[in-house]
Amino acid sequence: MTDLDDTAPFLDAAALERTDPTAPALDALRLRLADRAEADGALDVGFTTIDSPVGPLLLVATDRGLIRVAYSREDHDTVLGDLARRLGPRILRAPKRLDAAARELDEYFAGRRRSFDLPLDRRLSTGFRDRVQRLLPEIPYGSTRTYREVAETAGSPAATRAVGTACSTNPLPVVIPCHRVLRSDGTLGGYIGGLAAKTTLLELEGRI
Secondary structure, three states: OOOHHHHHHHHHHHHHHHHOOOHHHHHHHHHHHHHHHHHHOOOOEEEEEEOOOOOOEEEEEOOOOEEEEEEHHHOHHHHHHHHHHHHOOOEEEOHHHHHHHHHHHHHHHOOOOOOOOOOEOOOOOOHHHHHHHHHHHHOOOOOOEEHHHHHHHOOOOOOHHHHHHHHHOOOOEOOEOHHHEEOOOOOOOOOOOOHHHHHHHHHHOOOO
């Protein structure tokens, strides 16, 4: 049973939105509520959005670490709704929780960072998908591998299609670099953010 004190910050936010539509006031209150919820352990999921060369990115974190990076084509509201069902309904915009992730992504897109040093919450992937996704950061910046090569590294040479699925369902694109995996003929293959985004990332890394 949920303690009413746990839900108070979220009810307060909803009440203010109904009575005071002023954007600065709402933004300030949301930040205060996020800080309060964080301090009280009443925040299941915190999120923020950042601008990037591949469009707006939704960044989502739990108290364990970064759990989701989502492109706008995935529909950020849909992503947050799914996470609410899977992780808990107490979700607030909490940019402080995402400060490190936002900073490292900004550095990456500016060409000043080649790998990420962030705590990750990996619970959205299990089994072979998780195994593949854990291997992807081993592909060096500026390099690529084929789906078959990744399957071989994962110990399942015949699982090329499953590697493709692991890449296409990667909950942490960019941070876990599934964009560095190509088809055997050198063509791009698919990408959760779309082929234009995959091309942009590979161009940024000097691969194409």
